[in-house]
Amino acid sequence: MTIQLPGPDGRLRSYEPRTEPLALAPGAPFTSRTVFSAAHVVADPFADVSPDSPAAVDWDATLAFRRHLWSHGLGVAEAMDTAQRGMGLDWAGAADLIRRSAAEAKAVGGRIACGVGTDQIAGGSLVEIRAAYEEQLALVEESGAQAILMASRALAAAADGPEEYLEVYGHLLRQASEPVILHWLGPMFDPALEGYWGSPDLDAATDVFLEAITAHPDKVDGIKVSLLDAQREIDLRRRLPQGVRCYTGDDFNYPELIAGDEKGFSHALLGIFDPLGPLAAEAVRVLDTGDGAGFRELLDPTVELSRHLFQAPTRYYKTGVVFLAWLAGHQAHFSMVGGLQSARSLPHFARAYELADGLGLFPDPKLAEDRMKNLLALYGGPSDRS
Secondary structure (H helix, E strand, C coil), X not given: CEEEEECCCCCEEEECCCCCCCCCCCCCCCCCCCEEEEXXXXXXXXXXXXXXXXXXXXXHHHHHHHHHHHHCCCEEEECCHHHCECCCECHHHHHHHHHHHHHHHHHHCCCEEEEECCCCCCCCCHXXXXXXXXXXXXXXXXXXXXXXXXXXXXXXXXXCCHHHHHHHHHHHHHHCCCCEEXXXXXXXXXXXXXXXXXXXXXXXXXXXXXXXXXCCHHHEEEEEEECCCHHHHHHHHCCXXXXXXXXXXXXXXXXXXXXXXXXXXXXXXXXXXXXXHHHHHHHHHHHHCCCHHHHHHHHHHXXXXXXXXXXXXXXXXXXXXXXXXXXXXXXXXXXXXXHHHHCCCHXXXXXXXXXXXXXXXXXXXXXXXXXXXXXXXXXXXXXXXX
């Protein structure tokens, strides 16, 4: 049996779905790398909401997906951009998500780190921005989770130069009770963050970023770099103070960055590890044995899918992540908070299905095939040919 999938040129092509998934069972904890999956949220499809309404979340399905990730040994990076922070999930929803997920992590023994930002305000003075960060930092620490200091749209708009970034981050790092992860999210993920750290010149911005870290190395567990530039990440991690980790956020080049070289390696905090969770976990366990080639053999073939999901405009990668979660049976519907399921085209979804199916990511390939056919029929196209 084949399925007819639309290509980018509008023409249909035949694809024969696989019949067996990869056999990927939970295993031992990781020993060589610390790995987080930035996890998506599951919308409540029956909520009566409008585009301006607060997000309606299906909490049972959302927390079940986090248990799925923890069962494979992955940490959960909560309330990050993958969870649609600033793209459908407001601070009130994010705060609820943090509290619920942190409690669930404690109950099952899962590792969790949560995003701290300023999205409860649209803008303001540096004093107001600092206070917004402080409010979120306090909530995350009270929940028992590790804090991830995310980039702030408000700070990007208000700061006049590098000194003001250093002042705000220095204050927050002094205040943090435990070491945090600093997150540098590039403008390809959020255009409002252009010129972060006080300059559109990435070399100059990197120097400021490093200055913030070296002033408080005891308060920085690590950095998450999401610039989609492998060499820049390598150069940056070689300049980090001893003991400060680099968590790759590069969804284009993650296998080589995690594998590392003779001078070091990156840990991982990745949105692509939401759909790749079990396969990524298996690859890291292979790496734990010292088998770098085996690690690359498992993970390199996933890059084509990741590059497809994260293609420009990159910030809409969340749509593909949730689409694959639906096909994989982790949720009963393909709807998203803020209606973001409309952000990608049918040919984009078709290619994502084909690539994910080819990797064996779907626990039930027949379910994924049937759901893909239903989506094709919803769009008014032919769903299959014998």
